[in-house]
Amino acid sequence: MNAAPLPPVKLGVLISGEGTNLQAIIDAIAGGDLRAEIRLVISNKASAGGLERARRHGISVMTIDHRGYANRRDFDHALAEALQSHDVELVVCAGFMRLLSPVMIDAFRGRIMNIHPALCPAFPGVNAVRQALAYGARFTGCTVFFVTAGVDDGPIIVQAVVPVLQDDDEAALAARIHAEEHRIYPLAIRLYQERRLEIDGRIVRIRDYGHSAASGTLVNPRLD
Ligand code: GRF
Numbered sequence: 001m002n003a004a005p006l007p008p009v010k011l012g013v014l015i016s017g018e019g020t021n022l023q024a025i026i027d028a029i030a031g032g033d034l035r036a037e038i039r040l041v042i043s044n045k046a047s048a049g050g051l052e053r054a055r056r057h058g059i060s061v062m063t064i065d066h067r068g069y070a071n072r073r074d075f076d077h078a079l080a081e082a083l084q085s086h087d088v089e090l091v092v093c094a095g096f097m098r099l100l101s102p103v104m105i106d107a108f109r110g111r112i113m114n115i116h117p118a119l120c121p122a123f124p125g126v127n128a129v130r131q132a133l134a135y136g137a138r139f140t141g142c143t144v145f146f147v148t149a150g151v152d153d154g155p156i157i158v159q160a161v162v163p164v165l166q167d168d169d170e171a172a173l174a175a176r177i178h179a180e181e182h183r184i185y186p187l188a189i190r191l192y193q194e195r196r197l198e199i200d201g202r203i204v205r206i207r208d209y210g211h212s213a214a215s216g217t218l219v220n221p222r223l224d
Helices: 020-030 049-056 072-085 102-107 128-135 170-193
Strands: 009-015 036-043 061-063 090-093 112-116 139-146 156-163 197-200 203-206
Touching: 009 020, 009 049, 009 072, 009 170, 020 036, 020 049, 020 170, 036 049, 036 072, 049 061, 072 102, 090 170, 112 170, 128 139, 128 170, 139 170, 156 170
Parallel strands: 009 036, 009 090, 036 061, 090 112
Antiparallel strands: 112 139, 139 156, 197 203
């Protein structure tokens, strides 16, 4: 007899901009690849394009402008209250350009994910794609991780590797990284929904990990 399917995970998505990762999550849910329900999308900017994407799909939206708060903690209290009042289980930061304080991290311990356009721990903070290019890295990519108090250094859930090509400019490389982000963020959330993630210190263990081509070695430039 098959076990009953696990319930959809209730998401709160935090954004500041275009929201293409939000869109990828919406699409994964609509396509049946992810059992989740987006309870609320919050932006700290009223002009964020992602708000319109959410509205178009009938998702509740809210703008909480950080400039209206005296400090990070007060802002985070407002965030946590809004998320909790919408019964959010997992907080998904998707291009949310604010650092979270212990107020949010404690309120949702082990239940906040973020995505960074680099292979953590390389190139943390802003302009990660520009940093990778300037450094001359042959590979970069993107990382989904659990948020901790540090900057882009929480336990890693999923990474995708993107080669840096000789003629890449920032826009071209960023576009290829973005395409991978749209694949790995829904995957990371699905692993959470399936209760397959276990945080063990700074290591995330994945139940039923199995084998995959992703464990293959990559070389750039090609060896042949
Ligand atoms: C992504 O590159 C993500 O890695 C970074 O912010 C960007 C958000 O893009 N944290 P979008 O708003 O999802 O299009």
